[in-house]
Amino acid sequence: MANHEIDEEKNPAIQLYWLIGALLVIFFAILLSSTLYDNRNTGKSCMCIQGVGKHSSGVLKKCCCDYRVVSQLNKEVLHPLLQELVKTPFFRYFKDPPPDSLSNSSIKSLAALELSKVVSSVASLKFGLQDDGKCHLRDCSICECPEKEFPEPFKAQSHQYSSSNLVCLEENPEGTVDRTIDSKTFKGWVEVDNPWTNDDETDNAEMTYVNLQLNPERYTGYSGPYAKRIWDAIYLDNCPQNYQNLLNLLFVTNLHYSVALYNVVDEEDLAFLNFTTSNFDKDLAGEICPEKNILYKLISGLHSSISIHIAADYLLDEALNTWGRNLTLMYDRVLKFPDRVDNLYFTFLFVLRAVTKAANYLDKASYDTGNPEDDLKTQSWIEQLVYHPKLKFACPLPFNEVRLWKGKGEPDLMQQIQKQFRNISALMDCIGCEKCRLWGKLQFLGLGTALKILFSVNSQEHLHKMFQFQQNEVIALINLLNRLLESVMLVHEMWPSLEKVMGKQVSTPSDQPSMTGGHV
């Protein structure tokens, strides 16, 4: 018996088992301690992806900051700072091509969509997706404003538009735009390509500046099958392999177009078509491309934000030109859908994380508009925004991107998703309403910039090289953050009155704090 025990101890196989056992114990100990460390740093384990689409009960499930924290931070820190920032000369001008240069880029967008793979000619594609501009309000268009309004560094050195080219497309004060051509970039801003967007800022000599403060994102009257068609195409492009659906969409949109033009389809067919298109998003979000869920959430969150801004500044009475809040619209389009509210928060936290991750770069960047007093203020507000102690303490990691892109074949997936997002950005040129196109382009560029910051392919190896931005990208990023923040605050603010108006529970987190201030 004793001999047998000694034999066992000497048996190399048994010794190996012991060794493996010991290693496993060490491995689990390390795992446990790293999880505890993670939780200590972030308050909870942050994945921010899986649970957000489900109905929330007070927190953004598996997310790093709950609704209450987000709400407090917004009110006390982010809202005051962002409202100042977006009014500064640096952040209020966005570089945008004039409408008459869009026909080429629309064709480019369509080419970018690779629809040529499924249909034979670009011309028929153009017919399929180019918009009719069913935007019956003058408020849809933007208008040009005098060159003297611009900071010196923004002014073109050559190729300026003559005053006869400065056609005022509408007379109301909200629509003023300056289309002076910019041929001078800011000192320190580099012209690098953003792999996430279709941004052709570098090669378009016809770019002009638009004053965002004079062109608020609001109701424009752009609606009907044409607007929906763009959204459908955006959601559809979330899943590039799905060419059959793409084909279906083309078929459907062409039929919509035919219906509008020639009335060639009867009511029953139209009901079928509407049913088909309204189900695209659900299909795409859920069953067909679950791995692209994050992109879907970002787009859906942005869609919610746009809808909230439309409802918040709505033309209530066209005859009397009365503008105000349309609570029913806000409820019908966003608040009665828990996933749309969650996606809005998700997108907001995602963009907030991107801004804080790029803190070092943003803090050191040049905000030169030729007016040292303004520029110093801009610099100081940016510094406060990205390093605010309350933000660092309460919500240190609004979104944890580190755990993404770890699987096999992820570089390919990343490139595939980048391409999809570029295609989506390119679709903005197909929007038939000028003001919607402006805000659409800006916000998708902002989202592309956030994606570039968080998911740059080179982020691990070349951290110091990673953050290089075009001026327009930074302007878009900060303005997008402000738009999303305003939407989140509006949702909080509107809850009590919406419950009264609707007479029922709206889709809100159950621990919703009562928000009174923070008018957006």
Ligand SMILES: Cc1cc2nc3c(=O)[nH]c(=O)nc-3n(C[C@H](O)[C@H](O)[C@H](O)COP(=O)(O)OP(=O)(O)OC[C@H]3O[C@@H](n4cnc5c(N)ncnc54)[C@H](O)[C@@H]3O)c2cc1C
């Ligand atoms: C990029 C872009 C910018 C626009 N900007 C403006 C603007 O500034 N002012 C303006 O008045 N109009 C704007 N529009 C038009 C506006 O967004 C709507 O399309 C229009 O008001 C008609 O709304 P709707 O109720 O038919 O639904 P839409 O908002 O067109 O939605 C289409 C379909 O998408 C799905 N859907 C809706 N919301 C979500 C969501 N959050 N997540 C997932 N799926 C969703 C639903 O199935 C819905 O039927 C813009 C359109 C686009 C594409």
